[in-house]
Each structure stands twice: as C-alpha cells, then as structure tokens.
Amino acid sequence: MRSSLAYLCLLSFPLLATTAVNMQEKTLYASFLVLFNCVAMALFFLQFPLVGRLKGVGVFANINWSMFLHRRVGKWLAVIFLLHPVLILAPRFLVSFDTGMESLVAAVQARQLLTGIIAWLALLLWVLLAVLRDRLSMSYEVWRLTHVLGFVGIAALATLHVTTVGSHGQYETWFNGLWWSLFALSVGIVAYNYLVKPRALQAHPFTLVGVEPVSSRDWQLTIEQPAGADFDFEPGQFVWLNTDAAGAGKDHPFSIASSRASLPRLSFLIRGLGDFTRTLDQLQVGQQVYVDGPYGSISLADASRASAILLIAGGAGIGPLLSMVRGLAEQGDARPVRLIYGNGQLDQMVLQDEIATLETQMPDFRQQLACLQACDRAGVYQGVIDRSVIERTMGSQAPANWVVYLCGPEAMITAASASLKDIGVPRRNVHYEQLSF
Structure with missing residues (x-):
C-alpha cells in the first residue's frame, strides 16, 4: 500500500x-x-x-x-x-x-x-x-x-x-x-x-564451490562469499548471479535455497530451462561468481503472528520455500508448517531425503507432493495444485490463521491464489514470488 x-x-x-x-x-x-x-x-x-x-x-x-x-x-x-x-x-x-x-x-x-x-x-x-x-x-x-x-x-x-x-x-x-x-x-x-x-561487484567476487544434479531437471549450485564480505539475507530472497565477467549483461535471478546459518555459503536450486541454465554442467569449481543482491520482500517476518504456515512450490519455486523451511527448523518453530510441492513427475522432486529428515526433526512439519504424471508412491496427489489438495493439507486449522507463501510459474500462482481466496485465506496473508523477470 x-x-x-x-x-x-x-x-x-x-x-x-x-x-x-x-x-x-x-x-x-x-x-x-x-x-x-x-x-x-x-x-x-x-x-x-x-x-x-x-x-x-x-x-x-x-x-x-x-x-x-x-x-x-x-x-x-x-x-x-x-x-x-x-x-x-x-x-x-x-x-x-x-x-x-x-x-x-x-x-x-x-x-x-x-x-x-x-x-x-x-x-x-x-x-x-x-x-x-x-x-x-x-x-x-x-x-x-x-x-x-x-x-x-x-x-x-x-x-x-x-x-x-x-x-x-x-x-x-x-x-x-x-x-x-x-x-x-x-x-x-x-x-x-x-x-x-x-x-x-568485481571487487568482491564469490567462489563456486559446488554444482551437482539433484533431480532429472534441477541442479544445486553452491557458492562461497569472500572473507570479510558483509552479505546477509532473509529466507525467501533472491540474487542476480553472473558466472561470466561482471557487467557482461549475463546476470540471472535465482532464489536462495540455503538458510542464513549456512553462510558464508549460499546454495541455489536451478532448473535447466533457458540458455544459461542448460550450461550449468560446464561451470568449474573454483571459478568466480558475481552476486548482486539480495532482493525480494518475502520474509518470514510476515508470518510472525500466524498460527500456521503454508508453503506452495511449483517446479523450480522450491528454492526460496526450502530456505524458509530450513530457517524455521533452525529456529525450532513449533507451529504447523506445511509444504505443497508440485512437479510434472516424481523424479523432478529435489532433496527428498533432506525434506524427509526435516519432517522428523521439526515439531509439526509435513510435505505433500503433487504430480501431474501418475506414480506408484503412496500419498502423492495426482494433478495440479488445486483447492482439494490445499484444503487437505491445511487440515482443521481455520483458513484465517494461515500465512501462505507461493513460488512458481505465473499460472500456478494465479490458480493457487484463487483457491486460497475461495477457501477463506485473507488476501493480506498470501505472499508470492514469480519465477519471471
């Protein structure tokens, strides 16, 4: 406003x-x-x-x-x-x-x-x-x-x-x-x-310390800030990364997937969709990376008075929401935290072992997977993220008590926002980031 x-x-x-x-x-x-x-x-x-x-x-x-x-x-x-x-x-x-x-x-x-x-x-x-x-x-x-x-x-x-x-x-x-x-x-x-x-940015380059596939379509890229750098962020924010010469016009926006406790290292979950992301396997550990950021106004502070937190991720949108889950785990947050994670098929889901571990470590955290393609895994919702799976995931908690974070393609955010409105979640409680700039 x-x-x-x-x-x-x-x-x-x-x-x-x-x-x-x-x-x-x-x-x-x-x-x-x-x-x-x-x-x-x-x-x-x-x-x-x-x-x-x-x-x-x-x-x-x-x-x-x-x-x-x-x-x-x-x-x-x-x-x-x-x-x-x-x-x-x-x-x-x-x-x-x-x-x-x-x-x-x-x-x-x-x-x-x-x-x-x-x-x-x-x-x-x-x-x-x-x-x-x-x-x-x-x-x-x-x-x-x-x-x-x-x-x-x-x-x-x-x-x-x-x-x-x-x-x-x-x-x-x-x-x-x-x-x-x-x-x-x-x-x-x-x-x-x-x-x-x-x-x-050239004066304070980060260093690439890791790049590895984490699903059939996604990579995890990890960088480390230089000694003495004053870089901090809030879970949910993003940066512009440039793996070429700074100023070459080749910077791209990526959400931070790690938590603040992981500093001085930052990790990103990147889907191979465009010209740059299809060449991630060509990056060399040790090379310089230029970071402009952080940016974005999504913050867990928006949920400080909420009784429960719902995170809805579509595809590559899992990155900033996983950063939030990690942050909540490190804070020992005891509120109900639910993650709805949608993808086209099951082998596109990233870091499922870590998320399963977080389910056992956090007081009240659960993940609900949603796949367009049918699979044999029990508990996976088949179809797009719609009102049905959202209501099922929220359970008996009153809709007005939830703060919701969404990240993913524009079509998913539009559809999920409409469903949340129909369910009764106040518009002021819904925060989102789109994967398009």
Missing part, C-alpha cells in the same frame, strides 16, 4: 507542474490531451526505476511489486502512446474525412514531427518484442539488452518530441528542463546497473 501511494505521488509531480505553466487559450479537449500526455510521459519514465534494482529506495524496494507494475503499466502505456496520434487527429476527422486526411498528410510530411513518428514506430516494434519474448529465438541476455537500449532510445526521441512540439515546451523553458531531467535520471539508472555496479 505504501509503495502504491508513493508511486502515485511521484506520478502526480509532472502533472501538478503543468498548472504552473502559462499557456495560450486552448479548448477543453486540448487541455485534456495535455494532461493525459503528461501523465503518460510520467508513467513512461517511472518504468525505468521500477526495474532498476533500487533496493535502497523504499518505493522501488519490493521487486515483485515493481516487476508486476512494470508489466501492467507497460501494456497500458503501449495503448496510450499508440493512440496518441489518433487522439490528436480525431477532432479533424470529426469535421470531415477530407479535413482529417489533410491533417494526417501534413503531419507525416512535417519535419518537426519526425522524432515523434520515429518514436511511435519504434515503440510499436519494441512492444511487439516484449509481448512475443517467449516465442522469439533470441537469448535472454540479447533480448534484455535490446529491450533496455531500445526503450532508452525511444525515451530520447519522445523527450525531444515533447520539448520541441508539445504545447508546454513551446511556452516554458523550465518545463522542458523537467522532462530532460527525468530522461537523464532514467538513463542514469540504466548506466548505473550496466556500467557502475558491475565494477563494485
């Missing part, structure tokens, strides 16, 4: 600034367009800090919220900007079709509008690249660099267009300074993440 309010305050700043600008007479519709476009530009510039890994800035510290908002706002921005020329030309077409066409041709031929036209076309292309990301035969690293640099270019063109053609820019020089300042801040965030931060 606080992040949302702070975000709205930042969004309103450019809008409020328009009230200080003296403009010539304009129609109500023209006034609406000016305000509408100012809000759209403010939303556009706020897209950069949302994905800027600014964990020291409160409003952007919750990276799950930030990424969700980045995607949601991005879709609306695409619609708004693509409608921009339509809204401007609409009154002309309402006069007559010929008048509208004359204005359209004049706009296309006007040299001063060239930056806006190029920005509009580039935006259309880059939005398509974002929407079709999973269908493109393009590595994640190349896609991300293309995405960032492309939108920096679009921001430059849009800012130039606003300050040379936009109504406010024609009347107040200081207002142009506001937009160029926002552009400079946006570029500064990108430069910090791609140029400045990597140098800091």
Whole structure:
C-alpha cells in the first residue's frame, strides 16, 4: 500500500507542474490531451526505476511489486502512446474525412514531427518484442539488452518530441528542463546497473564451490562469499548471479535455497530451462561468481503472528520455500508448517531425503507432493495444485490463521491464489514470488 501511494505521488509531480505553466487559450479537449500526455510521459519514465534494482529506495524496494507494475503499466502505456496520434487527429476527422486526411498528410510530411513518428514506430516494434519474448529465438541476455537500449532510445526521441512540439515546451523553458531531467535520471539508472555496479561487484567476487544434479531437471549450485564480505539475507530472497565477467549483461535471478546459518555459503536450486541454465554442467569449481543482491520482500517476518504456515512450490519455486523451511527448523518453530510441492513427475522432486529428515526433526512439519504424471508412491496427489489438495493439507486449522507463501510459474500462482481466496485465506496473508523477470 505504501509503495502504491508513493508511486502515485511521484506520478502526480509532472502533472501538478503543468498548472504552473502559462499557456495560450486552448479548448477543453486540448487541455485534456495535455494532461493525459503528461501523465503518460510520467508513467513512461517511472518504468525505468521500477526495474532498476533500487533496493535502497523504499518505493522501488519490493521487486515483485515493481516487476508486476512494470508489466501492467507497460501494456497500458503501449495503448496510450499508440493512440496518441489518433487522439490528436480525431477532432479533424470529426469535421470531415477530407479535413482529417489533410491533417494526417501534413503531419507525416512535417519535419518537426519526425522524432515523434520515429518514436511511435519504434515503440510499436519494441512492444511487439516484449509481448512475443517467449516465442522469439533470441537469448535472454540479447533480448534484455535490446529491450533496455531500445526503450532508452525511444525515451530520447519522445523527450525531444515533447520539448520541441508539445504545447508546454513551446511556452516554458523550465518545463522542458523537467522532462530532460527525468530522461537523464532514467538513463542514469540504466548506466548505473550496466556500467557502475558491475565494477563494485568485481571487487568482491564469490567462489563456486559446488554444482551437482539433484533431480532429472534441477541442479544445486553452491557458492562461497569472500572473507570479510558483509552479505546477509532473509529466507525467501533472491540474487542476480553472473558466472561470466561482471557487467557482461549475463546476470540471472535465482532464489536462495540455503538458510542464513549456512553462510558464508549460499546454495541455489536451478532448473535447466533457458540458455544459461542448460550450461550449468560446464561451470568449474573454483571459478568466480558475481552476486548482486539480495532482493525480494518475502520474509518470514510476515508470518510472525500466524498460527500456521503454508508453503506452495511449483517446479523450480522450491528454492526460496526450502530456505524458509530450513530457517524455521533452525529456529525450532513449533507451529504447523506445511509444504505443497508440485512437479510434472516424481523424479523432478529435489532433496527428498533432506525434506524427509526435516519432517522428523521439526515439531509439526509435513510435505505433500503433487504430480501431474501418475506414480506408484503412496500419498502423492495426482494433478495440479488445486483447492482439494490445499484444503487437505491445511487440515482443521481455520483458513484465517494461515500465512501462505507461493513460488512458481505465473499460472500456478494465479490458480493457487484463487483457491486460497475461495477457501477463506485473507488476501493480506498470501505472499508470492514469480519465477519471471
């Protein structure tokens, strides 16, 4: 809630600034367009800090919220900007079709509008690249660099267009300074993440001490922090790992699976899904690994007043939830703790011997496996993680007494969240992390 309010305050700043600008007479519709476009530009510039890994800035510290908002706002921005020329030309077409066409041709031929036209076309292309990301035969690293640099270019063109053609820019020089300042801040965030931060990470590299398969599709990667490093985390958080040269644009987000007691070592459970994760067997023990983090706002502190804790993991989502289970075990937590762990098939379940040991050591911890593929093992729920298996696992405890943590694919989180709502678990008691950035 606080992040949302702070975000709205930042969004309103450019809008409020328009009230200080003296403009010539304009129609109500023209006034609406000016305000509408100012809000759209403010939303556009706020897209950069949302994905800027600014964990020291409160409003952007919750990276799950930030990424969700980045995607949601991005879709609306695409619609708004693509409608921009339509809204401007609409009154002309309402006069007559010929008048509208004359204005359209004049706009296309006007040299001063060239930056806006190029920005509009580039935006259309880059939005398509974002929407079709999973269908493109393009590595994640190349896609991300293309995405960032492309939108920096679009921001430059849009800012130039606003300050040379936009109504406010024609009347107040200081207002142009506001937009160029926002552009400079946006570029500064990108430069910090791609140029400045990597140098800091190079000064304190971690060391790879182990990489081994732990299921038919998953690997356990273990690294050790350098002596004297001041690294700490909360169970449920994640880091960006780079096994190449720091700053090469090849960092990937992975949740920490170990507990704080394992420091100075960190372990990760990684599923071989993408270009990088399919090459984990090529890593060499002893090589340097660069760590940016930790990030994420999921914390066991959210469950401090809960009577029971439910953890729901789908596939690779077991990592941060296993970190929580390990942390709870080390604290000797006596509350009911339940883990629902879903996968396509049984041989994809990781570290089952350790989890079985935790079941015997912890006062009230139980695991419920769920498999899409039928298996002979007793007690395994066949099917997706749905209301039936959730209710069965929670038992007689009142739904309102549970705090729930979810981690896994977006479809699983969406379905499980709906089931929890139907069961009666309050929305404020449900915390999640999606495996997509």
